[in-house]
Amino acid sequence: MREKLYEVFKGFTGRIVLGKSHCGRPIDAFILGNQNDELTVMAGGFHGSEWLTILILIKFLNDLLKEGSESATCIIPCVNPDGTEIAISGANSSGKYKDLVEKISPNKTECWQANARGVDINHNFDANWENLRKMEIENNITGPAATRFGGKSPESELETKAICDFCRKFNVKKVFAFHSQGEVIYWNYGNKTPHESENLAKKLSDASGYELDFPEGLAVGGGFKDWFIEKFQRPGFTIEIGKGKNPLPLDSAEKIYNKIKKMLWHCID
């Protein structure tokens, strides 16, 4: 039995907790292979209502454990566990931030994207953050909100800091941030984008049928892939899974997974 288990979990280093959310929920990472090797990071659940990304990454983790991974891989299924709970279960799941969440979204929270403090994690990374902040204000986003408020300063949020600290501590060679929706892949961020990014992006696009695209306006800067490209000058990607309106329906998970499965394996090539 023990040998059989070992076979299933070959190369599995284990679960580590990157940090805790503002409500105290753990932010888990699962590392397959040697954690001191160059790691590929695949992360999801940045935005509350995009919880399908979490399911997709857990399913992929399951396949990786069964089939074995050639390269060291780190899966972070849910960067924003509080926002995810708020989107699924409502304001009651946001602890001491319940009043704030209710004030921002009085009736329903299923489209909630931010963390429990009303900060959009993917606007909170230190990549041209000041400029993004200016654009937020021009769009009347001046304080805690369900989406697109970047916080008081870059990495002001525990969730953002947790994943940044991980990238600073480990030898991360490339990152993939999973969002929904649109069936598009973003790979470019200013002049720090490494040359190999475009080729890999094309490979991912060929494997999935997802289009390559360039973000605009409030989708430029402040994001995880932007920060990673700028700080490390290594490849970073945002992949928008599925098509429709967030939250994507639960029963579309299988179909989405089957469509992008080949692409997911290319991510860890």
Ligand SMILES: [Zn+2]
């Ligand atoms: Zn998103």
